[in-house]
Amino acid sequence: MKSGWLVFLFKRVLEAITTLFVIATLTFLLLRILPGGPFDSEKALPEEIKASIEARYGLDKPVSQQYVDYLTGLVQGDWGESYKYLGRSVTDIILETLPVSAELGIYSLLLALVIGIPLGVIAAAKHNSFFDTAAMLVAISGVALPSFVVGPILVMFFSFGIPFAFLHGSLPPALWDGWEYMILPVLTLGIRPAAIYARMTRGTVLEAIKQDYVRTARAKGVSERVVLFRHVLRNSLIPVLTITGPLVAGLLSGSFIIEVIFAIPGIGKHLVSSVSNRDYPLVLGLTLLYSSLLVISNLIVDIFYSIVDPRIRMEK
Amino acid sequence: MIQKMRASRAYRRFVKNKAAVVSLWFLVFISLVGLFAESVAPYSFDAQDVDRVLQPPSFEHWFGTDSLGRDLFSRIVYGARMSMSVGILTAIVSVIIGGIYGAISGWLGGWVDTMMMRAIDILDAIPSLVLLILVGIVFTSLQPFENPELRALTGILFALSVVGWVSLARLVRGQVLQARELLFVEGAIAMGASPSRILLRHIAPNIMGPVVVMLTFQIPSNILFESFLSFVGLGLQPPFSSWGVLANDGWRAKSSPHLIVFPGAALFLTMLAFNLFGDGLRDALDPKT
Numbered sequence: 234m235k236s237g238w239l240v241f242l243f244k245r246v247l248e249a250i251t252t253l254f255v256i257a258t259l260t261f262l263l264l265r266i267l268p269g270g271p272f273d274s275e276k277a278l279p280e281e282i283k284a285s286i287e288a289r290y291g292l293d294k295p296v297s298q299q300y301v302d303y304l305t306g307l308v309q310g311d312w313g314e315s316y317k318y319l320g321r322s323v324t325d326i327i328l329e330t331l332p333v334s335a336e337l338g339i340y341s342l343l344l345a346l347v348i349g350i351p352l353g354v355i356a357a358a359k360h361n362s363f364f365d366t367a368a369m370l371v372a373i374s375g376v377a378l379p380s381f382v383v384g385p386i387l388v389m390f391f392s393f394g395i396p397f398a399f400l401h402g403s404l405p406p407a408l409w410d411g412w413e414y415m416i417l418p419v420l421t422l423g424i425r426p427a428a429i430y431a432r433m434t435r436g437t438v439l440e441a442i443k444q445d446y447v448r449t450a451r452a453k454g455v456s457e458r459v460v461l462f463r464h465v466l467r468n469s470l471i472p473v474l475t476i477t478g479p480l481v482a483g484l485l486s487g488s489f490i491i492e493v494i495f496a497i498p499g500i501g502k503h504l505v506s507s508v509s510n511r512d513y514p515l516v517l518g519l520t521l522l523y524s525s526l527l528v529i530s531n532l533i534v535d536i537f538y539s540i541v542d543p544r545i546r547m548e549k
Numbered sequence: 550m551i552q553k554m555r556a557s558r559a560y561r562r563f564v565k566n567k568a569a570v571v572s573l574w575f576l577v578f579i580s581l582v583g584l585f586a587e588s589v590a591p592y593s594f595d596a597q598d599v600d601r602v603l604q605p606p607s608f609e610h611w612f613g614t615d616s617l618g619r620d621l622f623s624r625i626v627y628g629a630r631m632s633m634s635v636g637i638l639t640a641i642v643s644v645i646i647g648g649i650y651g652a653i654s655g656w657l658g659g660w661v662d663t664m665m666m667r668a669i670d671i672l673d674a675i676p677s678l679v680l681l682i683l684v685g686i687v688f689t690s691l692q693p694f695e696n697p698e699l700r701a702l703t704g705i706l707f708a709l710s711v712v713g714w715v716s717l718a719r720l721v722r723g724q725v726l727q728a729r730e731l732l733f734v735e736g737a738i739a740m741g742a743s744p745s746r747i748l749l750r751h752i753a754p755n756i757m758g759p760v761v762v763m764l765t766f767q768i769p770s771n772i773l774f775e776s777f778l779s780f781v782g783l784g785l786q787p788p789f790s791s792w793g794v795l796a797n798d799g800w801r802a803k804s805s806p807h808l809i810v811f812p813g814a815a816l817f818l819t820m821l822a823f824n825l826f827g828d829g830l831r832d833a834l835d836p837k838t
Contacts, residue, residue: 252670252671252674253674255671256674256675263687373821373824373828374821376824377769377817377820377821377824378817379776379796379813379816379820381776381780381793381796381800382796382809382813382816382817385796385799385803385813386809386810386813389803389809393804482676482677490777490781493781494800504679505682505781505783508682508683508685508783509782509783520679524675527674527675527676528674531674
């Protein structure tokens, strides 16, 4: 039994590493076959300057050599030097900006869990009540609201005081130093996952309530609160937690927009700008970073799931 | 015969869901507005009036004007055309690619299936927006069209299709795997029908339900992705109008709330309608859930 689980773990980790390796290769090829190098500006550079720039970044070597250099660099933690920010390595840029984005993402996820799950449980417990209908209306609206609309509107309300003048300046719109700066961005980013959690939780709780063991518990005279939180919730939270993997991906990509709107010095802004700057090392590094985060969060969810529900590791 | 009965029962369940029916009519309305944008919009999407810049809503300009004096109502109407066609066209492309891929994978099974699914896993491990941006730059750098609007539109369509077909391929593969075990399919195989005939005549009608439901959720997410790309400046560019372009304009013009509120409302209501319609459709087609 124990070794079966280790085999499962080993297989999943190996799969994750293979996936990341293939992604690294594909993005490398993709960016190398693009017509027009990063140093093709409007004004053509003199030949010798161009050559020396290309030599500096190793672009004069054959592609196969570049690929080998790139891969060895990756493993050694040297992700190359940015084309745009002279003298700064991709690793530096990531280390500097990732913590900010991670903070934003983690707070938003926490907010989503703290709001979404209780909302879903209560809605399901009071199935077909006014609260249920209202909560699900709010939740579906939350799913339908794009963050780039929510963000500016929140800024309008709380920072510019439109149309409620008394709110003017109550929350600052930009920067990222101090908790009062975090409220609006975290709220903007957290609404959608909160709504998704609420809908999902309601669904699984409603499903679980119908099960036989719930009827048995009730028949034994267990109080409704204990039935709900002990018996039902424990069984219905597993599927809910598995969507955390995909949601983390959503938070990652959602953060681009939020960081642009709220001028947060995070990593999301770099992805968009690195693409328009043709800063290939940075594009590569960020693609790989985002994919690793997604792969790792899916892996953690999988492992967690296999611990809670032993049937899963038997199937695979 | 059975399919007809099933369809009519699903139809009766669907029309009982008022929110879903209203949503459907709303979506038809928005599509028609987009289709006949020239007749609906009082002004052209790029007609500037420098004497009337950043006007709040009035009788002349229902939704006000933007920073170049363009009529916001007209821009939203043209934006509806762009957003809806991006959403629907991408869904069609995704269904074709994903359907063929998934059907081959599910039908052949074995190691072909394993390889094909592993390829999909890899695509899935790249967050959609990163993938969108990557595919977007590759496409733009190829510059296949002279016309800037056509180039932007095809670029977005291409990027969204690369992202969108994956989940459809998974769905179709799963359904084909299941359907292969069904008795009437086995019967058709025994009768010597060709695989493409079996897939199209026998399996396709049976898996239409889940595919259509998935599409009603994919179209809004395509619209959202398009808006996202345009919002960060990697999609459509002004003067062309899409709801994402308008939301970006609105966000920049911070002191004129109507510029963000109206495009935001258009996007929100459309997303909401697609979600409610999709929920209704899913419940009608599959009463178990």
